[in-house]
Amino acid sequence: MGNSPEFFDLKDLSDYDRAVKKTGYGRFHYEILAVSAMSILSMGFQNGLSSYVFPAAQCDLNFSSFELGILNTAFMIGGIASCFLWGVLADNLGRKKILFITHLIDAIVTIVCSVLPSVNNLLVCRFLNGFLIGAPGSIIFTYVAEFQPPKYRSPVVCCCGIFFTISWLILPLLAYFILPLENVRFTLGNFIFFAPWRLFLIILAVPELLTALWFLRMPESPKFFLAKGSQAKCLTILRKMYSINTGEHPDQFPVKHLVSDMKTDMQHQVSDNIVCSGKLMRILISMKQQMKSLFRFPLLLVTVLTCTIMFANMFGMFGLGLWLPEIFVRFDQFEKLYPNATPSITELSALVKVNDKNLSCEATFDASVTFNTVVIAATSLVFNFICSVIATKLHFKVIPLVTMLIGGATSASIYFLTSSLQNLVVASLFQASMITANMTIGSIAVELFPTKVVGIAMCLMMFFGRLGAMASSFLFGLYMDTQCHIPIFIVGGVVLLGGLLCFLVPKKSNRSMERTLSITTGIEVAVLSGYDVKFR
Incomplete structure (x- = not known):
């Protein structure tokens, strides 16, 4: 038997x-x-x-x-x-x-x-x-x-x-x-x-x-x-999920067998054939194989797009975003020193000397600055909630596309602000849109990358994102007190470019996997269709 x-x-x-x-x-x-x-x-x-x-x-x-x-x-x-x-x-x-x-x-x-x-x-x-x-x-x-x-x-x-x-x-x-x-x-x-x-x-x-x-x-x-090729363990967890959600016994779960993903099986066999002296070497070889697959067709376009979009997003969010409180402080100082004047953002660099003269080592926080920070975070919270509600009705690339375009437009508009109130409104829109985009860009990766490489794909995206954050922070540190229009317009241009690139994100990979089973003379016949990836 x-x-x-x-x-x-x-x-x-x-x-x-x-x-x-x-x-x-x-x-x-x-x-x-x-x-x-x-x-x-x-x-x-x-x-x-x-x-x-x-x-x-x-x-x-x-x-x-x-x-x-x-x-x-x-x-x-x-x-x-x-x-x-x-x-x-x-x-x-x-x-x-x-x-x-x-x-x-x-x-x-x-x-x-x-x-x-x-x-x-x-x-x-x-x-x-x-x-x-x-x-x-x-x-x-x-x-x-x-x-x-x-x-x-x-x-x-x-x-x-x-x-x-x-x-x-x-x-x-x-x-x-x-x-x-x-x-x-x-x-x-x-x-x-x-x-x-x-x-x-x-x-x-x-x-x-x-x-x-x-x-x-x-x-x-x-x-x-x-x-990893362990369908038994996969089904065990699915049965547990079914039981907790429905209150039924795990054995009542209607799925008894899972259709194998042809590519997953092939990758699993390849990894199983790797013979190395230790576990570390196997992991390194697996990493090399996964990285190669990210830069080969059909994943190459998705890899380049997602990494570039994440670079643009974090270039703005952790670059300009970290300098917004400083701009708040300078607007407030300017309005106190010159109550009847209308400042341009380039004039705020003159306040650096004033600020240096009044430095005090006290761990206290101005109530207005705290209020502005809370308003920005609350706006982002509402923005995230609205996007999460409408996400079910939209393609997964729509929200990052729209929010990145909003972020690019608002970041460039900071140059033209003339009051702290205007700065608060624009900063709230900028941070809300950039944080929402940052989170939803991850959903693009989950939808488009195969399970076998989605973890390292996300890490590659975060690598380029953090490079963007460091580059932007350096740019603001270099020019904020002298030519602050340069980093502001660069951030606006980079973020807008990232938003436009979202137009090129393909629709979800179509893994049409069909298995036709016929029982003839006690023999199982399985027919698996190909792994078809369509860009529409």
Whole structure:
């Protein structure tokens, strides 16, 4: 009987997308969304905390503005250094395992960072923070999307982006209430001086630690197991999803067998034929194969487009976006000094000298600046929510296309502003559109890249995005006080170009995989159609 053929009922057979759809939509998906939201909140905290923590720490540790800039750069360098590592590990070891490990270690590093006494130690910690938080930044959207039915993938990714915005709404409010607290200043031993900014770091580490523990109870992505050739494990998770969502017994799940993806099977066989001396070498060879596939037809066009669009997006979001609070401060100062004058943005550079004369080492935050920051974050939150609602009715490239065009237009218009109120309106539109675009660009990758390489594809996109962020930050630092129109118009042009490139993004790959089973004289006959990729 061991050699007897296996018979399939056609109604028990399905491809992955249909199988996920048959799990229903309920409590399981809500928990996946919740843990992903916590992960994205933690990621947002790490990306934004430098704007609040280190100006306060500068008072206690007495480091220069140049050293403050180095601390901010160290975080970005850490993210660039780990871009490809996490993608490869996620594609080879699993998404869940990497998310758990990196969140746990990053929370520990942040807590350690809160008690270190010197700038050099903080420098190492911020590099490690950037290195580790790059994992959820590159993987979490893939992880949550792979549990979703096709109809909900883009809306769920867009919804997850809301929580990144929420993190930037929470940060200034926490900073406003915690950092000025003088009653938490005390000395531990002879070398640790505890201050409010250290308490702020510990508070931000707590949700990340809880997120890591939460991932322990969550399953691995079923699509990851399918890509690895383990249909049994994939079906086990799908049955669990079905049971939690519907309340039925797992055995009642209508899909008993999954149609194999021909390309996935071929890639799996190739990886199985790799004979190496150790696991590290196998991972490196797998990475080389995955990278080659990204720069070969039919993925070459998608790779170039998504990387260029992400470069343009982060060139604006983390370049001009980080300088918007500074522009707020300069507009406010100009209006106080010259109440009857109408400034151009180039005239604001004259206020640098005034600002330098009035520097004081106080960890307090002006209420108007905090208000402006909260308004920008709240606008982004509403914008993200609206886009997540309408995403089900639009093609997945429409939202990044429209938001990138809005971001490019508003960034260029900053040059023509003449008041802080105008700056607040334009800054709110700019940040809202750029954050929404940043999150939805990830949905393009999930839709167009095969499961086998989507992890490393996301990491490649983030690599180019972070290069764009560093280039833009350098450009603003170089010209902001002398010829600020140069970086403003460059950002506007680059972001608009990224938006126009969204027109070229192809529609979803059409993996028409059909299996016709006929039972004749006890022999299974399977016919698999080709892997047809259409650009329409």
